[in-house]
Amino acid sequence: MNTPPQSANITPGPIWALLSPIGRMGREPYWLSFALVWIIIGIAIRLWWISSLVEITPETVSPAAFAESNALFPILFFVLQWFELALVIKRLQDIGQSGFLALLIFVPILNVVMVVFLGFVPSKMEANRHGPLPNSYWRKS
Numbered sequence: 034m035n036t037p038p039q040s041a042n043i044t045p046g047p048i049w050a051l052l053s054p055i056g057r058m059g060r061e062p063y064w065l066s067f068a069l070v071w072i073i074i075g076i077a078i079r080l081w082w083i084s085s086l087v088e089i090t091p092e093t094v095s096p097a098a099f100a101e102s103n104a105l106f107p108i109l110f111f112v113l114q115w116f117e118l119a120l121v122i123k124r125l126q127d128i129g130q131s132g133f134l135a136l137l138i139f140v141p142i143l144n145v146v147m148v149v150f151l152g153f154v155p156s157k158m159e160a161n162r163h164g165p166l167p168n169s170y171w172r173k174s
Contacts, residue, residue, distance in 0.1 A: 041166075041171050042169060045168065051066060055123075056126065056170025057126050057164040058120065058167065060124075060154075060155070064152055077110075081102050118138065121147070121148065121151060127157065127163070128155075128157060129157045
């Protein structure tokens with residue numbers, strides 16, 4: 034019996050890139066997506082800096098003060114952390130590793146090393162269990 038080939042989505046969109054941990058992601062969309070996340074973080078920090086009522090010095094900066102300055106900041110950073118986790122999972126799957134290794138982004142210092150390392154490792158060009166090509170995923174049938 035011949036089994037039909039699995040159907041795949043080889044042109045996923047930006048919603049998939051940021052929200053879904055399913056599939057594979059190449060280096061270029063990985064860096065572009067991370068640039069977007071970092072720009073949003075920069076804008077949020079700049080808004081906090083401008084709206085702060087006290088002069089900001091290293092002694093007055095604290096996570097609690099940041100969270101108290103605007104109730105939406107913690108929610109924003111939770112959402113952005115999900116974006117980063119989804120990006121790292123897809124990139125790991127693209128190079129043939131387990132997405133479980135993405136939990137290492139919660140380890141300080143190692144997270145920066147891991148994000149940069151994943152940005153430079155080339156994709157595996159052959160199909161794997163996560164997708165047929167970089168920037169794709171298998172569809173459930």
